Amino acid sequence: MNVACDWAFPLVWAQQSELDSIPWLKWIIVLAVVFFGIFPGIVAYTVWGERKVAARFQDRIGPNRVGPLGLLQPIADAIKLITKEDLVPRSADRWVHLIAPVLILVSAFLVLPVIPFGVGLAAVNPPSGLIYLIAVSSLSALGIFLAGWSSRNKYSLLGAMRAVAQLVSYEVPQVLSIVPIILWAGSLSMVTIFDKQVLYGWFLFSPPGMLAFVTLTIANIAEVNRTPFDLPEAESEIIAGYHTEYSGMRFGLFFLAEYLSVFAVSCLGTAIFLGGGTLPWPLTGEPVVTLGGGETLFAMLLLNLPLIGIFMAKVSLYIFLMFWIRATLPRLRVDQLMAFAWKFMVPLCIINIFISAVWYECVIRPSKPNYLLGWGVTLPLVVVSIIGVLALYRSSMKAEPVELTTGSRRRSVVRSVS
Amino acid sequence: MIIYNYVFIGMLLLGAIGFALAPVIVMGILAPRKRSSSKADTYECGLLTTGETWVRFRIQYYIYAIMFLVFDVETVFLYPWAVAYERLGLFALAEMVVFLLILAVGLAYAWGKGVLKWV
Amino acid sequence: MGYGRGLIVGHWVTLRRFLRTFLVGHGRTMKRRGGGYQPLDFWFGKKVRGDEPTIQQDATTEGLFTVEYPDERLPVYERFRVLPMLVYDDVDGNVRCTSCNICAKVCPPQCIWMTHAQGPDGKPVPLPADFYIDMDVCMNCGLCAEYCPFDAIKMDHNFELSNYERHQTHIFSLQDLLVSSEFYAKTHPDAYDSADEVTERNKVAKKKDQRLQKALGLGAKPASTVRPVAKVAAAPPA
């Protein structure tokens, strides 16, 4: 139970009682190397990976001109973006125009430090880590709105309004599908959640867990504006959406932020549902602890290397899943998009919270977990609720009530009578 | 103490702002600069923009925003409930069922009223 | 199960495509299924222009089939058409165009205009003194080629028309448009050898020769005196 917290944290982030004795140097090194070195690198190669993978899905090759296998492509892109002319429209609001992408990028960065990449290998472990995570990830909606607004371009504004409407709509199921995890782990701390999975196995392995994972994944994809939920940037309708008026590196910031968010939400999904760096079966935790023994950062990293490897493999799979979905599905229509969030995802997530409480009562609360009962009770519940909500959703999509009709339809009704 | 987690996060925040601004500044130095009036125009597929950009939007956006607001605040209650569930037991579950039912009526109301439909 | 099955099947389809790119066309020889080779270019090398391999593909091609365009090309089909070109007979060097102005008349966007050539006596000769096509306006419809009674206008295959100046160089003059009939025969072999075109060519050549001679008022003055210097190909002017 106390695998990570008690063992690793005091070693790494010596819990000081005074601000003056904070290990500034260590932190700055970590920030510079991990947060502003490794993570942007991962992001850059996520872009490269997406281009390669998407190419394969379309029977193409993908980038291959710059360096072997096109591996230098991200660097070339960066150089290209950075040497482009910095264009800001005359009528734009210059400061807000600059702040907006920064805000989005910052929100993507702030998600990362609470993710536990290995045993005790989260940068920080605030007790309310999970709510902190969703709080900072919701900042990006504001940035997108500001980007669209400040450009003073109709397409931008339209794209931004759409984007915000979409983001806020899908944030609800995203937030709701995390609740089962909190319920089972009994904590908002990401590290504790990781610990619980070390002990009990992945939270994915239960019917409500699977359902929550699926809803979380869908909501995640919508949150990072990827196909099939990329309405905000629907090229065929609104050019490039909220970043129409951004060029050069300013656009690059959006780009970076988008892929950083992809990475971040994949880390989130991995950390809370897929057991972080653990293997599918529950461990007692002792092997991990006894392996360490060392008290240095180096020993700690050494111990964690396989865990980080597993974690990254899972994250890669998760990201690959996003690429795969992108390669397969067409863009949704805006009304379908919103209806899907509110009429399907939200009810399903709310029901799932109660199903997960049932699972808790069957499996986690008893001293001797009764898996058979848990599966026997929750699986039918999950299936029934999916079918029920789907039926409700589809019936509503078939026959929308004609009440709220603005403008034309209502007038036509009146005219037809008179 | 907990606070020191947030000192790190504060440093990350400042660092991220710097990380975001640095390339823009570098771009200001490196990039060529050839101003022209038509470059500074608002992009509208090559046409001159007409009319007000900050047009009035449909009320639909506002309705989605308040739906979100309500469910976001609900989260604030839901998460502590989930954390404390282990200690509170079935009574808390019943309470939360009631709470969520109340909010679900709000959702159902919006649904039935047809405002969830994007027209 | 409408949505659900579609989703699953769709994802399976794309995944199969994805996996197949690793299985198909990734053999020992690095040969690509569509022709050509596996592009594993470790060096920043560039092929010489014109030596690019041409890759054959069709609807049944599977596996990776990216054509790395400047280095590789897809074959151009014969009836592919871009801009018009003016054909001169490489046998006698005669420009087939008689400056009859029919093409300019039928041209829908009106992008063709020309001037008559004049003989030494100042009388018009059935030859173009100059012939212009505005390539910005031309819509590649091919009507001029259809209507040309002398088979002088044919549609070119060259689509690499970009350059760095967009006012002067986009008006193609006679110099830019002239191609030899040999070139035409090479790019449009089927059309060149078709019976129609052969008879037409013979007939027209005879008729035109007569008219030219009549106009010049001479017996058999070689046409080369008025023939403009022909260019071999309408390569884009630098």
Add this chain to the structure above:
Amino acid sequence: MPVNAPVLFDFIHLAPEIILSLWGLFVVMIDVALLRRRSSATRGRILGVMSIIGALAALASIYLPDMMDLGHAASNVEESLFQGTILGGLLVERLTALLLILLIFVIALSTTWDLTEHWGEYYALLLWATVGMILLIASEELLTLFLTLEMMTICLYIVTAFEKDQRRSAEGGLKYFVYGSVSSALFLFGLSLLYGLTGTTRLAAIGLALAPAHTSIGLVGNVAGAMAVLLVLVGFGFKISAVPFHQWAPDAYEGAPAPVSAWLATGSKLASIVALMKVLVQALGPWAHGVNDISSPGWVGIVAVISALTMTYGNFAALAQKNLKRMLAYSSIAHAGYMLVGVLAVVVGAGKSAAGPVLFYLVVYSAANIGAFSIAAWLYRDKGTDQIEDLNGLGLKYPILGMCVLLLMLSLIGLPGLAGFWGKFFMFSEALSQGDDRHKLTFLWLVGLGLMNSVISAFYYVRVLRAMFLRPSTGRPLQAPTLTIRLAVIGSAAVALIFGLYPQPLSTETDAMAESRIFITPSRPAELLSVSPVRVVPRPNASDDTRLRAGPIGGGPSAPPEPTPVPDSRAK
């Protein structure tokens, strides 16, 4: 370790609130799900009847357990529910019943005309506002108090603006909202200071913490405390529309649909006044003035000034009004001024039953206002306006209703023989009998002002009567009033008449209610800080007069104050 969950029995006390809340949800759902193809008028009628049924069910839920002897006999025991956040007991039950009865009339009035298309929402919001009011009366703790106050007002903001085809409705709603939310921000800041001064959010505990333990001298030199009191007073001043903070009231009353105006004038005001009394007496009582000296600064003086301003300004402003609803709005401001005199009396006489007359006055005032606003509803239904001159000749055309209105107006003036008179009489005489000589002067001039104001108020109330009886009818005559209007007018006139002739039952009832501990400044920590049920008042028995002096919490200010054992466990 499971924490002890609140006993389910605590929820029995909340039965009316629960029923009303769920009924509101039910009404909304019925409207959206089943009735959406019906016409607006039909839906209004069906849902109105349903809402009345809900209110009746809530009413029944108060008394049924008693009548059937189910559960525990709740009504005679005042209990702290939910670990000291909610009060249950006689006062709350009676006031709940009163609010529910008023609510029924308001709902009935709403069916008079087609004031909105969103009927389900309208009734649900009325019901939820009522829940807010009931909980506001019952809350014993700042957090719950603030939340329920907001719940009430937010619902009322919305219903004020509900007549969507009227500009003035939207405007009234927005003004109400802006003033109301500013006031609640001020109120909240005051509450936060109060929390800082005492370290607790429970009213009784605040009262204890502020109680003069050893050297404390009220508000002398205590600027932070004075700011807290001031801000709390400002907040409540907005809610009860006392004078410097009254600007929203005329606009909101005039803009709102007549039933909503009625609900603003009766339910909202009733709940706010009770909450004000509760906070002033139970929590801020010790700061009313210094321990030994009335001349030491306390909030009594402020409230007295507010009261005087409120009644005077309300009456004079009402004189100038031509619009019936606006006139009633100003008159309700003036009535708030009268009631503040009573509130002061409660404070000064803490521990004795001075709250009875205020409650009596509230009942009578609410009943009369329901009647008066139903006249406005009647006017509006037919003429689309509510000018007083539209009432011309009405009294002669509908003599019974005219008589009823006559009774109502005279009762509002406070003519002897009618309930309004007794209200003022009880309140003013109570005020004059409270406190020692040092208070007498304050109360003397306040009461004198009140009497003078009653005379002034006669002018504008009589204008209504003059229009109804002495002016010839002009323009299109009004159609006959609907049954609900008739019922409301006749019912409220009956209240005015019956309690005017025979005030005894009501006054004994309100005196019994006034025995609640929320009208007593706490002085004994042991009883008030315990979270277990406290037995306060024996079951009221109308014939027994001694009960007025009974009750385990005796004492009052004369009892020797005990040092507060607030442990100083502050770690240095």
Add this chain to the structure above:
Amino acid sequence: MNQILFGVIATMGVLSALGTVLARNLVHAGLFLVAFFFLIACQFVMLEAEFLAAVQVLVYIGAVAIILMFGIMLTRNIQGDDTTTVSRAGFIAGGLAAVGLLTVLIFGITHEEGRSGRPAWNSVTTRPAIYPASARKSESQAAAINNMGLAVGEDLLTRYIVAFEAAGILLTAALVGAIALAIQEGPVSDDPSDRVKSKQNAESLAADEAESLLTSSRA
């Protein structure tokens, strides 16, 4: 060090609050407000209420700011007309009143002398320690700080259960009421009389709008 940190945050907080109040452009004001919300969250962190800080960011920046921005976009009142400008006289009067009130408040805060056994505010410079095992109450506070989600959950569902459910009703009321206010037209019913009424409504609405346009253009 801590004090410097506090000073920086507080100064920025006050400045952004001032920006909110004074910015002519409403979206800029909203942006300042967002900064203010964020700095308040920082203050919550300084007060070791990090759960509350996260809630602050989640609700205020994530939702309230968005809805305010939408409100601005929906009323098209961003800048350039006189409604967003601050009149000079009003500014001076408001500023004077504000300074006066602030002076009084600061005086009150610094001169508060604790009563009933409570310490005076300005003597409170240290917080109750949250780790000593001696005091029972401090322990519960320590537990609350170290796992505030848990403490909030427990309080929410025991002591404040009524407030909790009332909050649910309040939120639903706000949702339902706001939707009812916002949607433009009521349901189409099959009852012809109703339709006539709504037609009249529409006409009066149109007249209203025309009138207001006239008045606004005149003004």
Add this chain to the structure above:
Amino acid sequence: MNDIPLTWFLIFAAACFVIGLMGVLVRRNAIAVLMAIEIMLNAANINLVAFWRYGTPVEGDSPISGVMFAIFVITVAAAEVAVGIGLILLCYRRWHAADVDRFDSLSG
């Protein structure tokens, strides 16, 4: 963190509160007024949390009463904003202005 006096937080909160109040008095646009109200509510929240952190809970009280209060204040503020914007939109539709001074159909 232990060396920051309580009064600093209180003065900060008071300053924010006063600024918000000034905003309410000075601004005429209804949405700006709404923003100013939010500032005031936040200032009160700072007060509540500071008092919670620097004080010890009274016997029988919740150990985190100030925080709970703040959470409910946030809830109320959210509901208030939702309703407020709704009312402003309703008025905007009639007056084509979001200016509180312009709503003038009621007076007297």
